[in-house]
Amino acid sequence: MGIGILTDRDSGESVMYCNTDEVAFGPVFGADEDPAEFLEWLGHETDKDARSVERNPLCDFVVRWRNEVEENEAEASGERHFTEPGAWSGGFASNH
Numbered sequence: 001m002g003i004g005i006l007t008d009r010d011s012g013e014s015v016m017y018c019n020t021d022e023v024a025f026g027p028v029f030g031a032d033e034d035p036a037e038f039l040e041w042l043g044h045e046t047d048k049d050a051r052s053v054e055r056n057p058l059c060d061f062v063v064r065w066r067n068e069v070e071e072n073e074a075e076a077s078g079e080r081h082f083t084e085p086g087a088w089s090g091g092f093a094s095n096h
Contacts, residue, residue: 003050005035018051026050026058033066041065 004019012031016039017024029035042050042061050058 038065
C-alpha cells in the first residue's frame with residue numbers, strides 16, 4: 001500500500017496514484033518537477049499522506065512546495081518569482 005508515480009515518457013509530466021486502488025489524484029506535475037520530492041516535503045510539513053488530503057488543499061500544498069523550490073532556485077540565481085496559494089497552475093489527474 002502506498003503512493004506510486006506515473007510519468008508520461010513523451011511529455012515527462014507525472015501524476016501520483018494510490019497503488020492500492022489504482023486511482024490517480026492531485027495535480028499534474030511538470031517535466032521539471034519531481035512528485036517524490038513533493039511527497040517528502042508534504043510529509044515533513046504536515047505528517048499527512050497525500051491520499052488523505054482533499055483536492056483543493058492538496059493543490060495549495062503543491063503551490064507552497066513549488067514556491068519553496070522557486071525561492072531556493074531564486075536565492076541561487078538572485079531572482080524571485082512566487083505563485084499565491086489558491087492560484088495553482090496545473091491540471092487534476094482525477095476527481096478522487
